[in-house]
Amino acid sequence: MGAGILGIGKYIPERVLTNFDLEKMMDTSDEWIKTRTGIEERRIADDNTDTSDMAYYAAKEAIKNAGITAKDIDLILVATVTPDQPFPSVSCMLQDRLGANHVPAMDISAACSGFMYGMITAKQFIDTKTYTNILIVGVEKLSKITDWKDRSTAVLFGDAAAAAVMGPVGDDKGILSFELGSDGSGGKYLYQEGSKLVMNGREVFKFAVRQMGESAVRVVEKAGLEKEDIDYLIPHQANIRIMEASRQRLDIPEEKLVKTVHKYGNTSASSIPLALADNVENGKIKDGDVLVLVGFGGGLTWGAVALRW
Ligand code: ACO
Numbered sequence: 001m002g003a004g005i006l007g008i009g010k011y012i013p014e015r016v017l018t019n020f021d022l023e024k025m026m027d028t029s030d031e032w033i034k035t036r037t038g039i040e041e042r043r044i045a046d047d048n049t050d051t052s053d054m055a056y057y058a059a060k061e062a063i064k065n066a067g068i069t070a071k072d073i074d075l076i077l078v079a080t081v082t083p084d085q086p087f088p089s090v091s092c093m094l095q096d097r098l099g100a101n102h103v104p105a106m107d108i109s110a111a112c113s114g115f116m117y118g119m120i121t122a123k124q125f126i127d128t129k130t131y132t133n134i135l136i137v138g139v140e141k142l143s144k145i146t147d148w149k150d151r152s153t154a155v156l157f158g159d160a161a162a163a164a165v166m167g168p169v170g171d172d173k174g175i176l177s178f179e180l181g182s183d184g185s186g187g188k189y190l191y192q193e194g195s196k197l198v199m200n201g202r203e204v205f206k207f208a209v210r211q212m213g214e215s216a217v218r219v220v221e222k223a224g225l226e227k228e229d230i231d232y233l234i235p236h237q238a239n240i241r242i243m244e245a246s247r248q249r250l251d252i253p254e255e256k257l258v259k260t261v262h263k264y265g266n267t268s269a270s271s272i273p274l275a276l277a278d279n280v281e282n283g284k285i286k287d288g289d290v291l292v293l294v295g296f297g298g299g300l301t302w303g304a305v306a307l308r309w
Contacts, residue, residue, distance in 0.1 A: 078094060176306040
């Protein structure tokens with residue numbers, strides 16, 4: 001028996017903020033943003049939509065697509081660094097709003113690697129047959145902590161949620177291998193101070209290029225796969241240049257790199273499941289495909305998974 005994804009869902013706010021809109025707000029240009037990051041536009045949630053609202057919408061869709069009801073969920077995990085408030089957790093708010101049973105619920109704080117941490121936590125409970133259906137949500141309302149006066153970070157982020165129900169799948173399916181890690185000495189490169197996000201972009205860039213490449217290669221090796229076996233690489237959608245570097249490190253063709261960064265920007269914990277949900281919905285990712293998911297984020301943290309869909 002493997003541990004895999006039974007259903008997936010997403011929520012993206014309606015409001016689109018383009019690079020051209022940003023040109024009117026700060027000293028930047030569409031050209032700079034596009035060439036440095038690959039981002040063309042991002043979504044921004046309205047004032048009445050908080051993190052838990054977005055989590056709820058995505059979770060509802062994932063539960064429906066998994067063919068279960070909220071009452072069938074055994075554990076709720078929410079990966080976020082932008083909760084409505086420090087406590088109660090978004091996962092507890094979700095338990096109530098979904099009408100789930102009084103099951104355990106906890107938030108995971110691993111920034112952009114949060115969904116990878118959630119998946120691997122879920123896998124342990126599924127492998128040990130402790131729980132059957134586990135809801136994992138990656139959700140961020142980054143616009144709440146964006147410093148709109150800092151052009152070097154404000155252009156990068158967006159709001160979104162994506163969710164998955166994980167559970168037992170066939171032996172040859174689900175998670176084939178994984179890697180998780182952290183290096184707290186790099187915490188100084190990406191953190192929240194007061195109510196604002198602060199980042200040393202160059203240091204994060206260097207770390208991301210090295211770590212994403214190495215982790216992706218290691219999960220492929222651990223799963224006993226060859227590079228030809230990989231159907232799609234889904235890296236954390238932070239910056240096209242970082243994503244491209246991990247594709248080159250895996251030495252796979254360009255068309256195997258899944259990209260949503262141009263339309264959503266960096267949505268932190270929701271970025272990987274959102275890219276997954278988009279490409280499952282549009283039929284690109286098909287039953288039996290081998291996927292490599294790899295993320296990095298504040299902490300510093302990282303995580304990677306090789307998975308058969
Ligand atoms: N518009 C125009 N000019 C800008 C902007 C902007 N939005 N932002 C910065 N600049 C300027 C800088 O001031 C600098 O000017 P200077 O040379 O006169 O000082 C110049 O552009 C070049 O800046 P660099 O920092 O060298 O640009 P770089 O090529 O490193 O790109 C970027 C910056 C895009 C932020 C890059 O470093 C990066 O992507 N880093 C990784 C960030 C990341 O992925 N973070 C997510 C972490 S995940 C999480 O946990 C949230």
